[in-house]
Amino acid sequence: MNTENLKIxxxxxxxxxxxxxxxxxxxxxxxxxxxxxxxIKDPKTGYPYIPGSSLKGKVRSLLELNMDRFDKSEGxxxxxxxxDCIICKVFGNTKKESKAGITRAIFRDxxxxxxxxxxxxxxxxxxxxAKYENTINRITGKASNPRQSERxxxxxxxxxxxxxxxxxxxxxxDEIIDILKKGxxxxxxxxxxxxxxxxxxxxxxxxxxxxxxxxx
Ligand SMILES: [Zn+2]
Numbered sequence: 179m180n181t182e183n184l185k186i187x188x189x190x191x192x193x194x195x196x197x198x199x200x201x202x203x204x205x206x207x208x209x210x211x212x213x214x215x216x217x218i219k220d221p222k223t224g225y226p227y228i229p230g231s232s233l234k235g236k237v238r239s240l241l242e243l244n245m246d247r248f249d250k251s252e253g254x255x256x257x258x259x260x261x262d263c264i265i266c267k268v269f270g271n272t273k274k275e276s277k278a279g280i281t282r283a284i285f286r287d288x289x290x291x292x293x294x295x296x297x298x299x300x301x302x303x304x305x306x307x308a309k310y311e312n313t314i315n316r317i318t319g320k321a322s323n324p325r326q327s328e329r330x331x332x333x334x335x336x337x338x339x340x341x342x343x344x345x346x347x348x349x350x351x352d353e354i355i356d357i358l359k360k361g362x363x364x365x366x367x368x369x370x371x372x373x374x375x376x377x378x379x380x381x382x383x384x385x386x387x388x389x390x391x392x393x394x
Contacts, residue, residue, distance in 0.1 A: 187351055189340040189358060189393065191386035193228060193288055193370075198307065198329035199379050201232050201371040215327040217306055220289060225305050226330045230285035232371065233338065237285075237361035238269045240368055244360075264357050280343065282354050288338035297334075306330050311373075329378060338383075355388060362386075 203218030220227045238255060242248040247256050247265055256265045259273030266273075270281030290305065298305055306328045312321035340358060344351035362383050369379035386393040 183346050185344045185351070187342045187344055187355065187389055189342065189355070189386065189388055191338060191393075192291060192384040193233075193336045193338050194382045194384050195330060195332050195334050195336075196380040196382055197332050197377050198309070199226075199228075199371050199381070200327060200329045200373055201226075201228060214325060215311075217328045217330055223290075225290040225295070227290065228288040228336050228338070228370070230287045233288065234269065234283070234285040236368070236370055237358070237365055238265065240364040241265060241357065241361045244364055264353065268354055268357055279345065279347075282343045282348070282351075283358060284341040284343070286339040286341070288336035291335045291337050294334040294336075303331070305334060327373075335384070359393065 199217070200215075201218050203216050217226045218229060219225060239248075242256055242265055245265070247263070248254065249256065255269075255271075256263065257271045257273050259266050259271045259276030259278050261277035261279075263271075263278055266276065266278035268282045271278055294305075297303075308326045308328055310324045311327050312324050314320070315322050342351060342354055342358070344354065348354060366382055368374065370381050371379040373379070
C-alpha cells in the first residue's frame with residue numbers, strides 16, 4: 179500500500195534510432211553555407227539531444243488519437259481537466275478549475291548515451307549527417323531547390339527518463355504507468371521528430387526499467 183502522499187516512480191531506458199532523426203533546432207548562429215535545417219543540440223556538448231517536450235508531445239498526441247480523446251473542433255490536445263481523464267492527469271492541462279490535479283509525468287531531456295559517444299569517437303564520426311531534400315517540379319519533372327537537412331545518425335541511442343508523480347489517490351500508480359507504456363509502444367510504430375512520412379524517426383525503446391526493475 180502507498181501510504182505516503184507523494185511517491186516518485188521512474189521509467190528509464192534507451193531510445194535507439196532505427197532510422198535518422200530530425201528534431202529541428204534554431205537556425206541562428208549558423209554560418210553562411212552551413213546546413214539550413216539543423217537539428218537541436220546541447221550547447222554544452224555540441225551533441226544532438228531529444229527534448230523532453232518533443233517526446234511528451236508525441237506520446238500524448240498518439241495516445242489521444244488512439245483513445246479518441248482530443249478537441250475534435252480544433253484538433254487541439256484534450257484540456258477537459260476532468261478527474262477521470264487519464265490524459266489530463268498524466269500529461270497536464272491548462273483548465274483553470276482542473277479536477278485532474280497536478281501533471282504526473284515529467285519527461286526529461288534525453289541525451290546521447292555514453293556508448294554512442296564512444297562509438298563516434300572510436301570511428302571519428304559526427305553524430306549527424308547532412309541530407310539533401312529535393313522537391314520535384316511538377317511540370318519539368320526536375321528536382322529544384324535542394325535543401326540540406328541535418329539528421330542524427332541511425333544506430334545511436336539516447337538515455338531517457340520519465341519521472342512519475344504518484345499521489346495517494348493514484349494508489350500504486352499502475353494505471354498511469356500502463357498508459358505511459360502504451361504511449362511508448364505507439365511511438366515505436368509511429369515516428370519521432372520531422373519527416374516521419376519519409377522514413378525518419380523510427381525509434382525503439384530498449385532496456386526499459388521501472389524503479390530499477392525490468393519493465394515488462
Ligand atoms: Zn482530458
